[in-house]
Amino acid sequence: MGQMKWWGWGDEEIAFTHADKPELGPFLEREIDLEVARVASRPVGFDELEIPEPTLSAELRAALEAAVGPEHLSTDALDRVVHARGKSLRDLVRHRGGDLGRLPDVVVRPGGEEDLVAIMRAVVDADAVVIPFGGGTNISGSLEAPADEDRTVISVDVARMDRVVEIDEDSRIARIQAGAFGPALEAQLNARGFTVGHFPDSFTHSTLGGWIATRSSGMQSDKYGDVADLTRAVRVVTPAGTLVTRPVPTTSTGPSVREMVLGSEGRLGIISEATVHVHRVPERRVILGYLFPDWRRALAAMRAIAESDAAPSVTRVSDAPETRFSFATRKAPTAVDRLKSKGLQTFLGRKASFGDLDQMCLAFVGYEGGKAHVATQRKLVGKIVSAHGGLGIGSSPGELYDQKKFDTPYIRDYLLDRGALADVSETSAPWATLPVLYDNVVGAARGTFSDLGVRGYVMCHLSHSYHAGACLYFTFAFLPSPTAGPGIDQYDRVKSAIQQAFVDSGATLSHHHAVGTEHARWLEEDISAPGVAMLRALFDGMDPGANLNPGKIVGPAARPVAADGDGGGRASQPA
Numbered sequence: 001m002g003q004m005k006w007w008g009w010g011d012e013e014i015a016f017t018h019a020d021k022p023e024l025g026p027f028l029e030r031e032i033d034l035e036v037a038r039v040a041s042r043p044v045g046f047d048e049l050e051i052p053e054p055t056l057s058a059e060l061r062a063a064l065e066a067a068v069g070p071e072h073l074s075t076d077a078l079d080r081v082v083h084a085r086g087k088s089l090r091d092l093v094r095h096r097g098g099d100l101g102r103l104p105d106v107v108v109r110p111g112g113e114e115d116l117v118a119i120m121r122a123v124v125d126a127d128a129v130v131i132p133f134g135g136g137t138n139i140s141g142s143l144e145a146p147a148d149e150d151r152t153v154i155s156v157d158v159a160r161m162d163r164v165v166e167i168d169e170d171s172r173i174a175r176i177q178a179g180a181f182g183p184a185l186e187a188q189l190n191a192r193g194f195t196v197g198h199f200p201d202s203f204t205h206s207t208l209g210g211w212i213a214t215r216s217s218g219m220q221s222d223k224y225g226d227v228a229d230l231t232r233a234v235r236v237v238t239p240a241g242t243l244v245t246r247p248v249p250t251t252s253t254g255p256s257v258r259e260m261v262l263g264s265e266g267r268l269g270i271i272s273e274a275t276v277h278v279h280r281v282p283e284r285r286v287i288l289g290y291l292f293p294d295w296r297r298a299l300a301a302m303r304a305i306a307e308s309d310a311a312p313s314v315t316r317v318s319d320a321p322e323t324r325f326s327f328a329t330r331k332a333p334t335a336v337d338r339l340k341s342k343g344l345q346t347f348l349g350r351k352a353s354f355g356d357l358d359q360m361c362l363a364f365v366g367y368e369g370g371k372a373h374v375a376t377q378r379k380l381v382g383k384i385v386s387a388h389g390g391l392g393i394g395s396s397p398g399e400l401y402d403q404k405k406f407d408t409p410y411i412r413d414y415l416l417d418r419g420a421l422a423d424v425s426e427t428s429a430p431w432a433t434l435p436v437l438y439d440n441v442v443g444a445a446r447g448t449f450s451d452l453g454v455r456g457y458v459m460c461h462l463s464h465s466y467h468a469g470a471c472l473y474f475t476f477a478f479l480p481s482p483t484a485g486p487g488i489d490q491y492d493r494v495k496s497a498i499q500q501a502f503v504d505s506g507a508t509l510s511h512h513h514a515v516g517t518e519h520a521r522w523l524e525e526d527i528s529a530p531g532v533a534m535l536r537a538l539f540d541g542m543d544p545g546a547n548l549n550p551g552k553i554v555g556p557a558a559r560p561v562a563a564d565g566d567g568g569g570r571a572s573q574p575a
């Protein structure tokens with residue numbers, strides 16, 4: 001795997017373009033006043049970056065070299081810049097503008113757990129800071145060292161630790177090293193007929209350890225579970241020794257230590273490996289497209305599917321604005337495509353449930369398993385879709401979505417080049433809360449666009465359905481106003497309004513993107529003051545020297561915990 005772009009997403013040779021999507025340019029111009037032909041801003045050149053000399057004592061360097069071998073220790077400028085942050089919008093804007101923040105002083109690349117143990121010993125002895133690095137794709141500010149950190153900062157890039165160590169075929173679990181990236185992990189498992197079934201949109205550039213440390217969720221989570229469900233056991237190198245949990249199906253050993261590691265963002269130690277569920281590669285895998293007349297009926301259908309005997313692997317439905325955006329990103333249609341789409345529009349126009357085609361919502365439902373299983377599932381879902389006024393549109397839209405989902409992440413860089421800011425915020429809530437949550441969030445985003453005097457766009461999809469509720473995933477974009485202050489401050493107002501609407505509506509601050517520093521200010525409202533105090537006690541107890549990725553999730557204690565514990569106040573933002 002090549003190194004990620006230092007200023008943006010993914011591989012150097014891949015870029016998003018409107019050139020092959022005839023409707024996209026007019027759509028962006030109409031919806032957010034964007035002139036797609038005008039590249040307004042490019043990242044500063046790497047040579048123009050101001051990169052301070054690393055702080056690394058001869059003693060610590062010697063200890064780290066002894067741990068990983070001199071060839072796996074780097075103070076190279078590009079290495080340090082790539083390892084400084086993740087890929088949140090704030091990370092990208094600052095990196096592109098040459099504001100690099102507190103760079104790590106050194107990047108080390110361990111080859112196994114023994115190396116991690118030696119690194120940890122060296123870090124604690126030298127009172128340095130260690131930040132585990134997987135693929136660097138988090139979007140919650142989970143990697144950046146505090147701006148005022150005066151100790152040596154060591155980025156531990158675990159990418160060399162990428163092996164599937166063992167598959168227990170009887171138990172359908174596999175031991176896998178934490179640095180395995182999605183494609184490498186799946187290739188090794190597929191060769192033996194297995195899959196983990198975890199496919200986040202960042203799959204190509206993220207790692208098992210990163211998924212666990214952020215409580216990630218993949219597109220097929222309805223069948224395979226989120227990473228928190230499929231992780232059976234962990235091994236974590238901590239200052240107190242190596243934490244090992246057993247890969248049992250469940251256990252009654254007090255509060256779950258495994259769960260404490262899930263979502264810990266490097267604050268408890270470095271995950272060296274995990275034992276995860278694996279499944280036999282399914283005989284069939286189909287993603288079908290459906291159209292619903294409007295969002296209300298689309299949501300109701302997803303809820304009914306979750307309550308039914310159907311067990312799809314994917315349930316995802318876009319609201320009307322996201323559906324219009326999806327249609328606008330279609331590649332140039334062939335004559336046959338045009339004919340089909342005209343036929344469909346005529347058909348929908350005549351179908352009583354589809355009144356205003358602008359309100360139409362596009363859904364994908366995925367089915368996996370044996371031929372008979374897939375056929376039964378399709379039938380069950382088909383009935384529910386019809387009962388909610390929807391209709392099936394076959395496999396081509398689903399196949400297209402499946403193919404392009406790993407390319408879509410490149411669109412943020414494309415928009416930034418044109419001066420527009422685009423980002424996402426996602427949450428989860430009980431089924432009964434979802435309709436009002438949706439209205440509140442869309443209202444909050446549009447209200448803020450209006451306050452800023454910009455024409456912004458906000459869109460949403462539901463994905464990841466559960467017994468009790470689902471995830472709503474919002475995307476927003478706008479061209480900052482020239483008169484409303486720095487663009488990043490305008491972005492912060494929109495993002496904060498959305499996040500605040502989440503917690504005010506009874507939803508969580510994030511379903512799968514973690515807390516980091518981006519979302520930490522809403523943590524107390526989400527989990528209550530004693531919840532924050534519990535996390536702080538856990539981190540302080542395991543890491544008394546504050547050597548492990550300090551400042552993420554909760555910062556240092558800022559004020560006494562409220563006695564009533566009703567979670568009503570705001571937590572202070574971590575350093």
Ligand SMILES: Cc1cc2nc3c(=O)[nH]c(=O)nc-3n(C[C@H](O)[C@H](O)[C@H](O)COP(=O)(O)OP(=O)(O)OC[C@H]3O[C@@H](n4cnc5c(N)ncnc54)[C@H](O)[C@@H]3O)c2cc1C
Pocket residue numbers: 009086087131132133134135136137138139142143158178179199200201202205206207208209210211212213214215216217218219264265266267269270271272409512513514549552
């Ligand atoms: C375009 C895009 C699409 C995305 N799509 C999804 C999606 O569909 N689903 C989803 O869940 N997320 C998604 N994300 C977010 C991101 O990919 C996830 O948070 C992912 O789990 C991060 O993994 P990583 O290997 O890149 O970790 P990193 O970004 O390197 O690290 C994330 C955090 O985990 C810690 N960490 C990493 N490895 C270890 C380890 N071995 N031991 C201890 N701590 C460790 C780091 O210190 C840091 O705090 C997306 C991000 C982008 C930019």
